[in-house]
Amino acid sequence: MTLTQQSTEKSHQITPGDAQRWLAAQTGAESRLLQSAVFAGAVGGWLVIAQAGLIAWILTQILLHSAPASALLGAFVSLAAVMLLRVTLGWVREVLGQRAALGIQGRLRQELFAHLGALGPVRLADYHSGSLSAALVEQIEALGGYYQRYLPQVKLALLIPVGILLAAAWLHWLSALILLLIAPLIPLALALFGMGAARISRRQQATVARLGGHFLDRLQGLVTLRLLNAQGAAARAVYAAADGYRQSSMKVLRVAFLSSAALELVSAAGIALVAILIGFTLMGWIDWAWAPEISLFAGLFVLLMTPEFFAPLRQWAQSYHDRANAIGAAQNLIPLLHREAPKAAPVHTRNFSAAKRESQTGAEVQLDDVSVHYGRGQPALHEVSLSIKPGEKIALVGPSGSGKSTLLHVLAGFIQADSGSVHINGADPDPINQIAWVGQRPHAFSGTLADNIRLGNPDADTGSLEHAATQAGVMKFARALPAGLDTPLGERGHGLSGGQAQRLALARAVLKKAPLWLLDEPTAGLDPDTEAQVLDALEQSVRAGATVLIASHHPRVMAFADRVIHLSDGRVSAPEAALP
Secondary structure: OOHHHHHHHHHOOOOHHHHHHHHHHOOHHHHHHHHHHHHHHHHHHHHHHHHHHHHHHHHHHHHHHOOOHHHHHHHHHHHHHHHHHHHHHHHHHHHHHHHHHHHHHHHHHHHHHHHHHHHHHHHOOOOOHHHHHHHHHHHHHOOHHHHHHHHHHHHHHHHHHHHHHHHHHHHOHHHHHHHHHHOOHHHHHHHHHHHHHHHHHHHHHHHHHHHHHHHHHHHHOHHHHHHOOOHHHHHHHHHHHHHHHHHHHHHHHHHHHHHHHHHHHHHHHHHHHHHHHHHHHHOOOOOOOOOOOOOHHHHHHHHHHHHHHHHHHHHHHHOHHHHHHHHHHHHHHHHHHOOOOOOOOOOOOOOHHHHHHHHHHOOOEEEEEEEEOOOOOOOOEEEEEEEEOOOOEEEEEOOOOOOHHHHHHHHHOOOOOOEEEEEEOOEOOOHHHHEEEEOOOOOOOOEEHHHHHHHHOOOOOHHHHHHHHHHOOHHHHHOOOOOHHHOEEOHHHOOOOHHHHHHHHHHHHHHHOOOEEEEEOOOOOOOHHHHHHHHHHHHHHHHHOOEEEEEOOOHHHHHHOOEEEEEEOOEEOOOOEEOO
């Protein structure tokens, strides 16, 4: 099951209310920035009262009193100052909102990235890398508009209209009453459109994740597609996935445009009603006994404030799709962030001098009644107990599914045992300092050979690096490369064969100087010649005295081991064989 499928399934359990509460809880230290953005926006919005009053007074003086421009110079200067201050406060609000959004997004990316690291490769095995990248990039990016625009605008949509409404009520309460009656229609329309918008946005986020995984699958399998002459079918499949994303995006835009049109209609109707009321009152066509009179100054004042009364509500409506996008993204992110990670070990820093001392004698490993179920009835490991002496070399053998990899994953800290205890040198495992891992498919990153080896010890000098490369057999093929260890590699180690990648992983382990080596089928999928080269490098690499556990069926590995431990159905199925 992919991340898209899992998150889509679980997101049905995350209601929009749950997602919105989670989004509100992420403000953290940026809440001060958001509060400052609201304050700047509110003051800038309230200044429209002064702006409207100045414009109304200037027009009244010109129309009724034919005041010369020189007499109005002070009013014009004040008006310019108010307008400049409004623009400045609007800019400040945008900058503060953007800073808050970027801070929250950066923190969430770090949290998600750290959580993915804590989950480890075993818990992420069912997750597609394209979907995970969509979660880290697109889905967290979708939260930006919520914090930058929507969240401040929710408060501004209340604060600014209330201030304008009070000013309008002081001048002409009947106009204020019309505004008060029409204003609730906007949030009502938003609620009606919003119910569908959140659902559509959630589907769009799932479509983005599917598209990313689909495209990455085809891109990584391009050679296979070419050999099978299946490029056309793959291109059509990618086109279909992209078209699905286009359709889902258009649905989101359709809802956004319809909601904006409806809200513009409501606000236009409100402005028109107030204008008609003020115009008819000034012309004397409304002479109800209970209707208040209004002067030209007051009429212009209220009329100029009316569009600004609806402006924050319209801006709230325009940012409402940011809320829908954020809720849809949050409903996909929350299940991933809440997925249980292995129990966190104490935080350690890499201590290379201590690791070197331990590696000379190896690590003592003790497992007592360790069981792992993976949430299934049949355990992957069932009450496994092992005692491994420092410097021993252990071969783990057994059929596929017998628990070999699971045992190594427990020791590496990738998964946590459901019961029992695991100790290395009498304490909880410390993977950073104690363990070197060599899997079936070592990953090589973009960079040079030397950069990839230095992952085992970033501070290693050139001499240590070359020594590790020599012991692991990397120098045998590196010397034939144009730049030796400084030869750049492509993405995912492009340019290396399977055997060369395994020797690269062995070099990392040698450079790390860890007291415990864990190797999971290091020769799987290699041809006999390459397999022999890797085994030669392995034997050369582990002579420093480290404790070694190797999951393998290879006779040479079993001959190399001090003991062979047989596993079957998650149990130690045979006495531990000591080899001469």
